[in-house]
Amino acid sequence: MKYSEIMVRxxxxxxxxxxxxxxxxxxxxxxxxxxxDFPELTIRPKRDRLHIELNDLPxxxxxxxxxxxxxxxxxxxxxxxxxxxxxxxxxxLELMDRTAPKGxxxxxxxxxxxxxxxxxTNGMNLALGDYMFDKRPDLxxxxxxxxxxLRVEIRREAIFLSTETVKGAGGLPVGTAGKAxxxxxxxxxxxxxxxxxxKRGVDIEMVHFFSxxxxxxxxxxxxxxxxxxxxxxxxRIDFIAVPFAHIQExxxxxxxxxYLMTVQRRLxxxxxxxxxxxxxxxxxxxxxxxxxxxxxxLQSMAAINDVTVMPIVRPVATMDKTxxxxxxxxxxxxxxxxxxxxxxxxxxxPPSPKTQPRTxxxxxYEQRIDVEGLMAEAMAGLQINSIRPGQEFLNQDQxxxxxxx
Amino acid sequence: MIxxxxxxxxxxxxxxxxxxxxxxxxxxxxxxxxxKLGDKAKAVVEQSREQIxxxxxxxxxxxxxxxxxxxxxxxxIKGTAMAKRMFGKHIITTTIEHPAVRNTMAQLEDLGFDxxxxxxxxxxxxxxxxxxxxxxxxxxxxxIMAVNNEVGSIQPxxxxxxxxxxxxxxxxxxxxxxxxxxxxxDLIRNPRIDFLTFSGHKFHALRGTGFIYAKQGRRIEPLMAxxxxxxxxxxxxxxxxxxxxxxxxxxxxxxDEDKKVAREQAIRKEIxxxxxxxxHTVIFSKLTPDFAPHILTMAITGVRGETIVHxxxxxxxxxxxxxxxxxxxxxxxxxxxxxxxxxxxxxxAFRVSLDEDNTMAEAEQxxxxxxxxxxxxxxxxx
Numbered sequence: 001m002k003y004s005e006i007m008v009r010x011x012x013x014x015x016x017x018x019x020x021x022x023x024x025x026x027x028x029x030x031x032x033x034x035x036x037d038f039p040e041l042t043i044r045p046k047r048d049r050l051h052i053e054l055n056d057l058p059x060x061x062x063x064x065x066x067x068x069x070x071x072x073x074x075x076x077x078x079x080x081x082x083x084x085x086x087x088x089x090x091x092x093l094e095l096m097d098r099t100a101p102k103g104x105x106x107x108x109x110x111x112x113x114x115x116x117x118x119x120x121t122n123g124m125n126l127a128l129g130d131y132m133f134d135k136r137p138d139l140x141x142x143x144x145x146x147x148x149x150l151r152v153e154i155r156r157e158a159i160f161l162s163t164e165t166v167k168g169a170g171g172l173p174v175g176t177a178g179k180a181x182x183x184x185x186x187x188x189x190x191x192x193x194x195x196x197x198x199k200r201g202v203d204i205e206m207v208h209f210f211s212x213x214x215x216x217x218x219x220x221x222x223x224x225x226x227x228x229x230x231x232x233x234x235x236r237i238d239f240i241a242v243p244f245a246h247i248q249e250x251x252x253x254x255x256x257x258x259y260l261m262t263v264q265r266r267l268x269x270x271x272x273x274x275x276x277x278x279x280x281x282x283x284x285x286x287x288x289x290x291x292x293x294x295x296x297x298l299q300s301m302a303a304i305n306d307v308t309v310m311p312i313v314r315p316v317a318t319m320d321k322t323x324x325x326x327x328x329x330x331x332x333x334x335x336x337x338x339x340x341x342x343x344x345x346x347x348x349x350p351p352s353p354k355t356q357p358r359t360x361x362x363x364x365y366e367q368r369i370d371v372e373g374l375m376a377e378a379m380a381g382l383q384i385n386s387i388r389p390g391q392e393f394l395n396q397d398q399x400x401x402x403x404x405x
Numbered sequence: 406m407i408x409x410x411x412x413x414x415x416x417x418x419x420x421x422x423x424x425x426x427x428x429x430x431x432x433x434x435x436x437x438x439x440x441k442l443g444d445k446a447k448a449v450v451e452q453s454r455e456q457i458x459x460x461x462x463x464x465x466x467x468x469x470x471x472x473x474x475x476x477x478x479x480x481x482i483k484g485t486a487m488a489k490r491m492f493g494k495h496i497i498t499t500t501i502e503h504p505a506v507r508n509t510m511a512q513l514e515d516l517g518f519d520x521x522x523x524x525x526x527x528x529x530x531x532x533x534x535x536x537x538x539x540x541x542x543x544x545x546x547x548x549i550m551a552v553n554n555e556v557g558s559i560q561p562x563x564x565x566x567x568x569x570x571x572x573x574x575x576x577x578x579x580x581x582x583x584x585x586x587x588x589x590x591d592l593i594r595n596p597r598i599d600f601l602t603f604s605g606h607k608f609h610a611l612r613g614t615g616f617i618y619a620k621q622g623r624r625i626e627p628l629m630a631x632x633x634x635x636x637x638x639x640x641x642x643x644x645x646x647x648x649x650x651x652x653x654x655x656x657x658x659x660x661d662e663d664k665k666v667a668r669e670q671a672i673r674k675e676i677x678x679x680x681x682x683x684x685h686t687v688i689f690s691k692l693t694p695d696f697a698p699h700i701l702t703m704a705i706t707g708v709r710g711e712t713i714v715h716x717x718x719x720x721x722x723x724x725x726x727x728x729x730x731x732x733x734x735x736x737x738x739x740x741x742x743x744x745x746x747x748x749x750x751x752x753x754a755f756r757v758s759l760d761e762d763n764t765m766a767e768a769e770q771x772x773x774x775x776x777x778x779x780x781x782x783x784x785x786x787x
Contacts, residue, residue: 398448398452
């Protein structure tokens, strides 16, 4: 017995009214992007369901990928059977033999969209239920909370059988809430913030500041690898690396130590805003959490936020560190985040940054550097990569080493 | 030439040697260095660790690299003694352990630890009831080998583990040096076992490599203090090439394990049954399933084991008296003594130890050699 398709049920769509079509279209695109390396699949979006025809591919890796895609409520691997009751009975028994252990309770649940089929819903339920009792006397029928539900869908083209339903990631299809720039450091918080943005359907692109030669390729690759970890939720993510070393040198030379951090952050935010404008992003997301470090006191946020009127969304703003860590572990970014590579935020960090910087001071010190010129230079040096699910950046020797072992 | 001394050491696998050479040439950086070469070397060590963990059904953070079996045994036993000395000073082991365990215990006895040595029966097995009787409130460690290196008896570790379920804080160490590729993985991966010792050169890796398994959450004190490698547990710059070669050798050793075990069993049976048909012979390693497939210890009575080893050498067959480690010191076999084998018979003992590369054709040649050697000794006797 082989599963012929995976049937995907949409999540949170019933309230979308006329936008429904756009949502389904977007989800379809995201699923296709997530499964980009399985070209044999046929993906067919319908009004109520998305059908992924396996065309003989094994279903487990596909299911694994799907479980991450936002906007999916649940999905089931199904068998397609032609509309011949003998064949339906045979396939149903085979499916039950494989997925329903001895002695469990079950029910048959039929949905009929093809009203021309010889049996109606009840007829089908009875026909398959009776047959199952004959062949599998160990099973007991139970209508409320059975162990196994044999789902039967009678559609125009065929009949589909399934017994397994896997919960999807929920949320909204990435992209349905617009596009935003996500400030991604290498730390624990920003990947979690990115995940939460994706969950609400925001199509993000990563903005990462790097400072060679003060920071290593490893730091940059770590940020890319973190990005790759987040791609299964919505598909490809653009990664924009912003060269920041020269700006940091200038600030270090001209701004008093207490305001180094504040001015650096102001420049980061200006640059992110410039990138957002250039690329049509509607907002900026970051991983700031209130009170966590000096740059994240409300005074600091105010002094930094002063440079832009673009909406800044902080998904983890009110989460405790332990909550953020827990979430990071769930999305498997934690172990990567704690890898000890210096990043641009740590190399020029003053020993005691002001926790209550004044906005007017920050403005004043900023005038000592050539903001426009430095920004233009950084913008000219942007490195943009598209990162896809399954890509690896840190262990590029892995295959070579695997050969040796 | 027939090499029947695989329990002493195995010939390094040519693929593992290739890996050694490649890694030593291309990944020569210090895994602790921050630069790219260091990263690459570190990646080799960590990928090897992952592979080894997967092969023995453990987690990567439960594998620590050592220089071999002796270090592993010393470390786990002394490391436990140091880590748990405030909880008690009683240790239980057996009378048939390898000197790496036995002599470590003797050192601890000098330091005031109290060691109970479990006896074995005439076939070379401990009785789990003896363990039960020996357990005390101040027991901190039980150390029992999986496969005896001298006669091949496979100790009843599952029963030991059952008993130790009632003593969850006692460390349970198993010397698994003779166990790789011998069909006993299920036995040594009993969930109650806390520590395992492995040695690379017993499975076609290189001398000077080895690893231990230490169950997550169990702590031992380090023997090697220094630069903090291996999460501070075992300092010393990692033997990157040796580690990679060991990971490869382990993979090869465990590939088609069942087939290899069956082949070794068939050869051992062939030789055993042949030798048994002669009058003045004694077989210590039985053909029952509680003996490892690769070790066959026997005796030609009235002839010293050393003489037998040399006589076979003249026939092109290489093997050992009962244990290669003690054969040069002229000591009689400690395992056979523990089995209450009469001293005059024990000193006649010799050991054939096989591995997957040995063939039935070699068994036939061995039989021919045995016939010649035996006839020679009988002539001298007459």
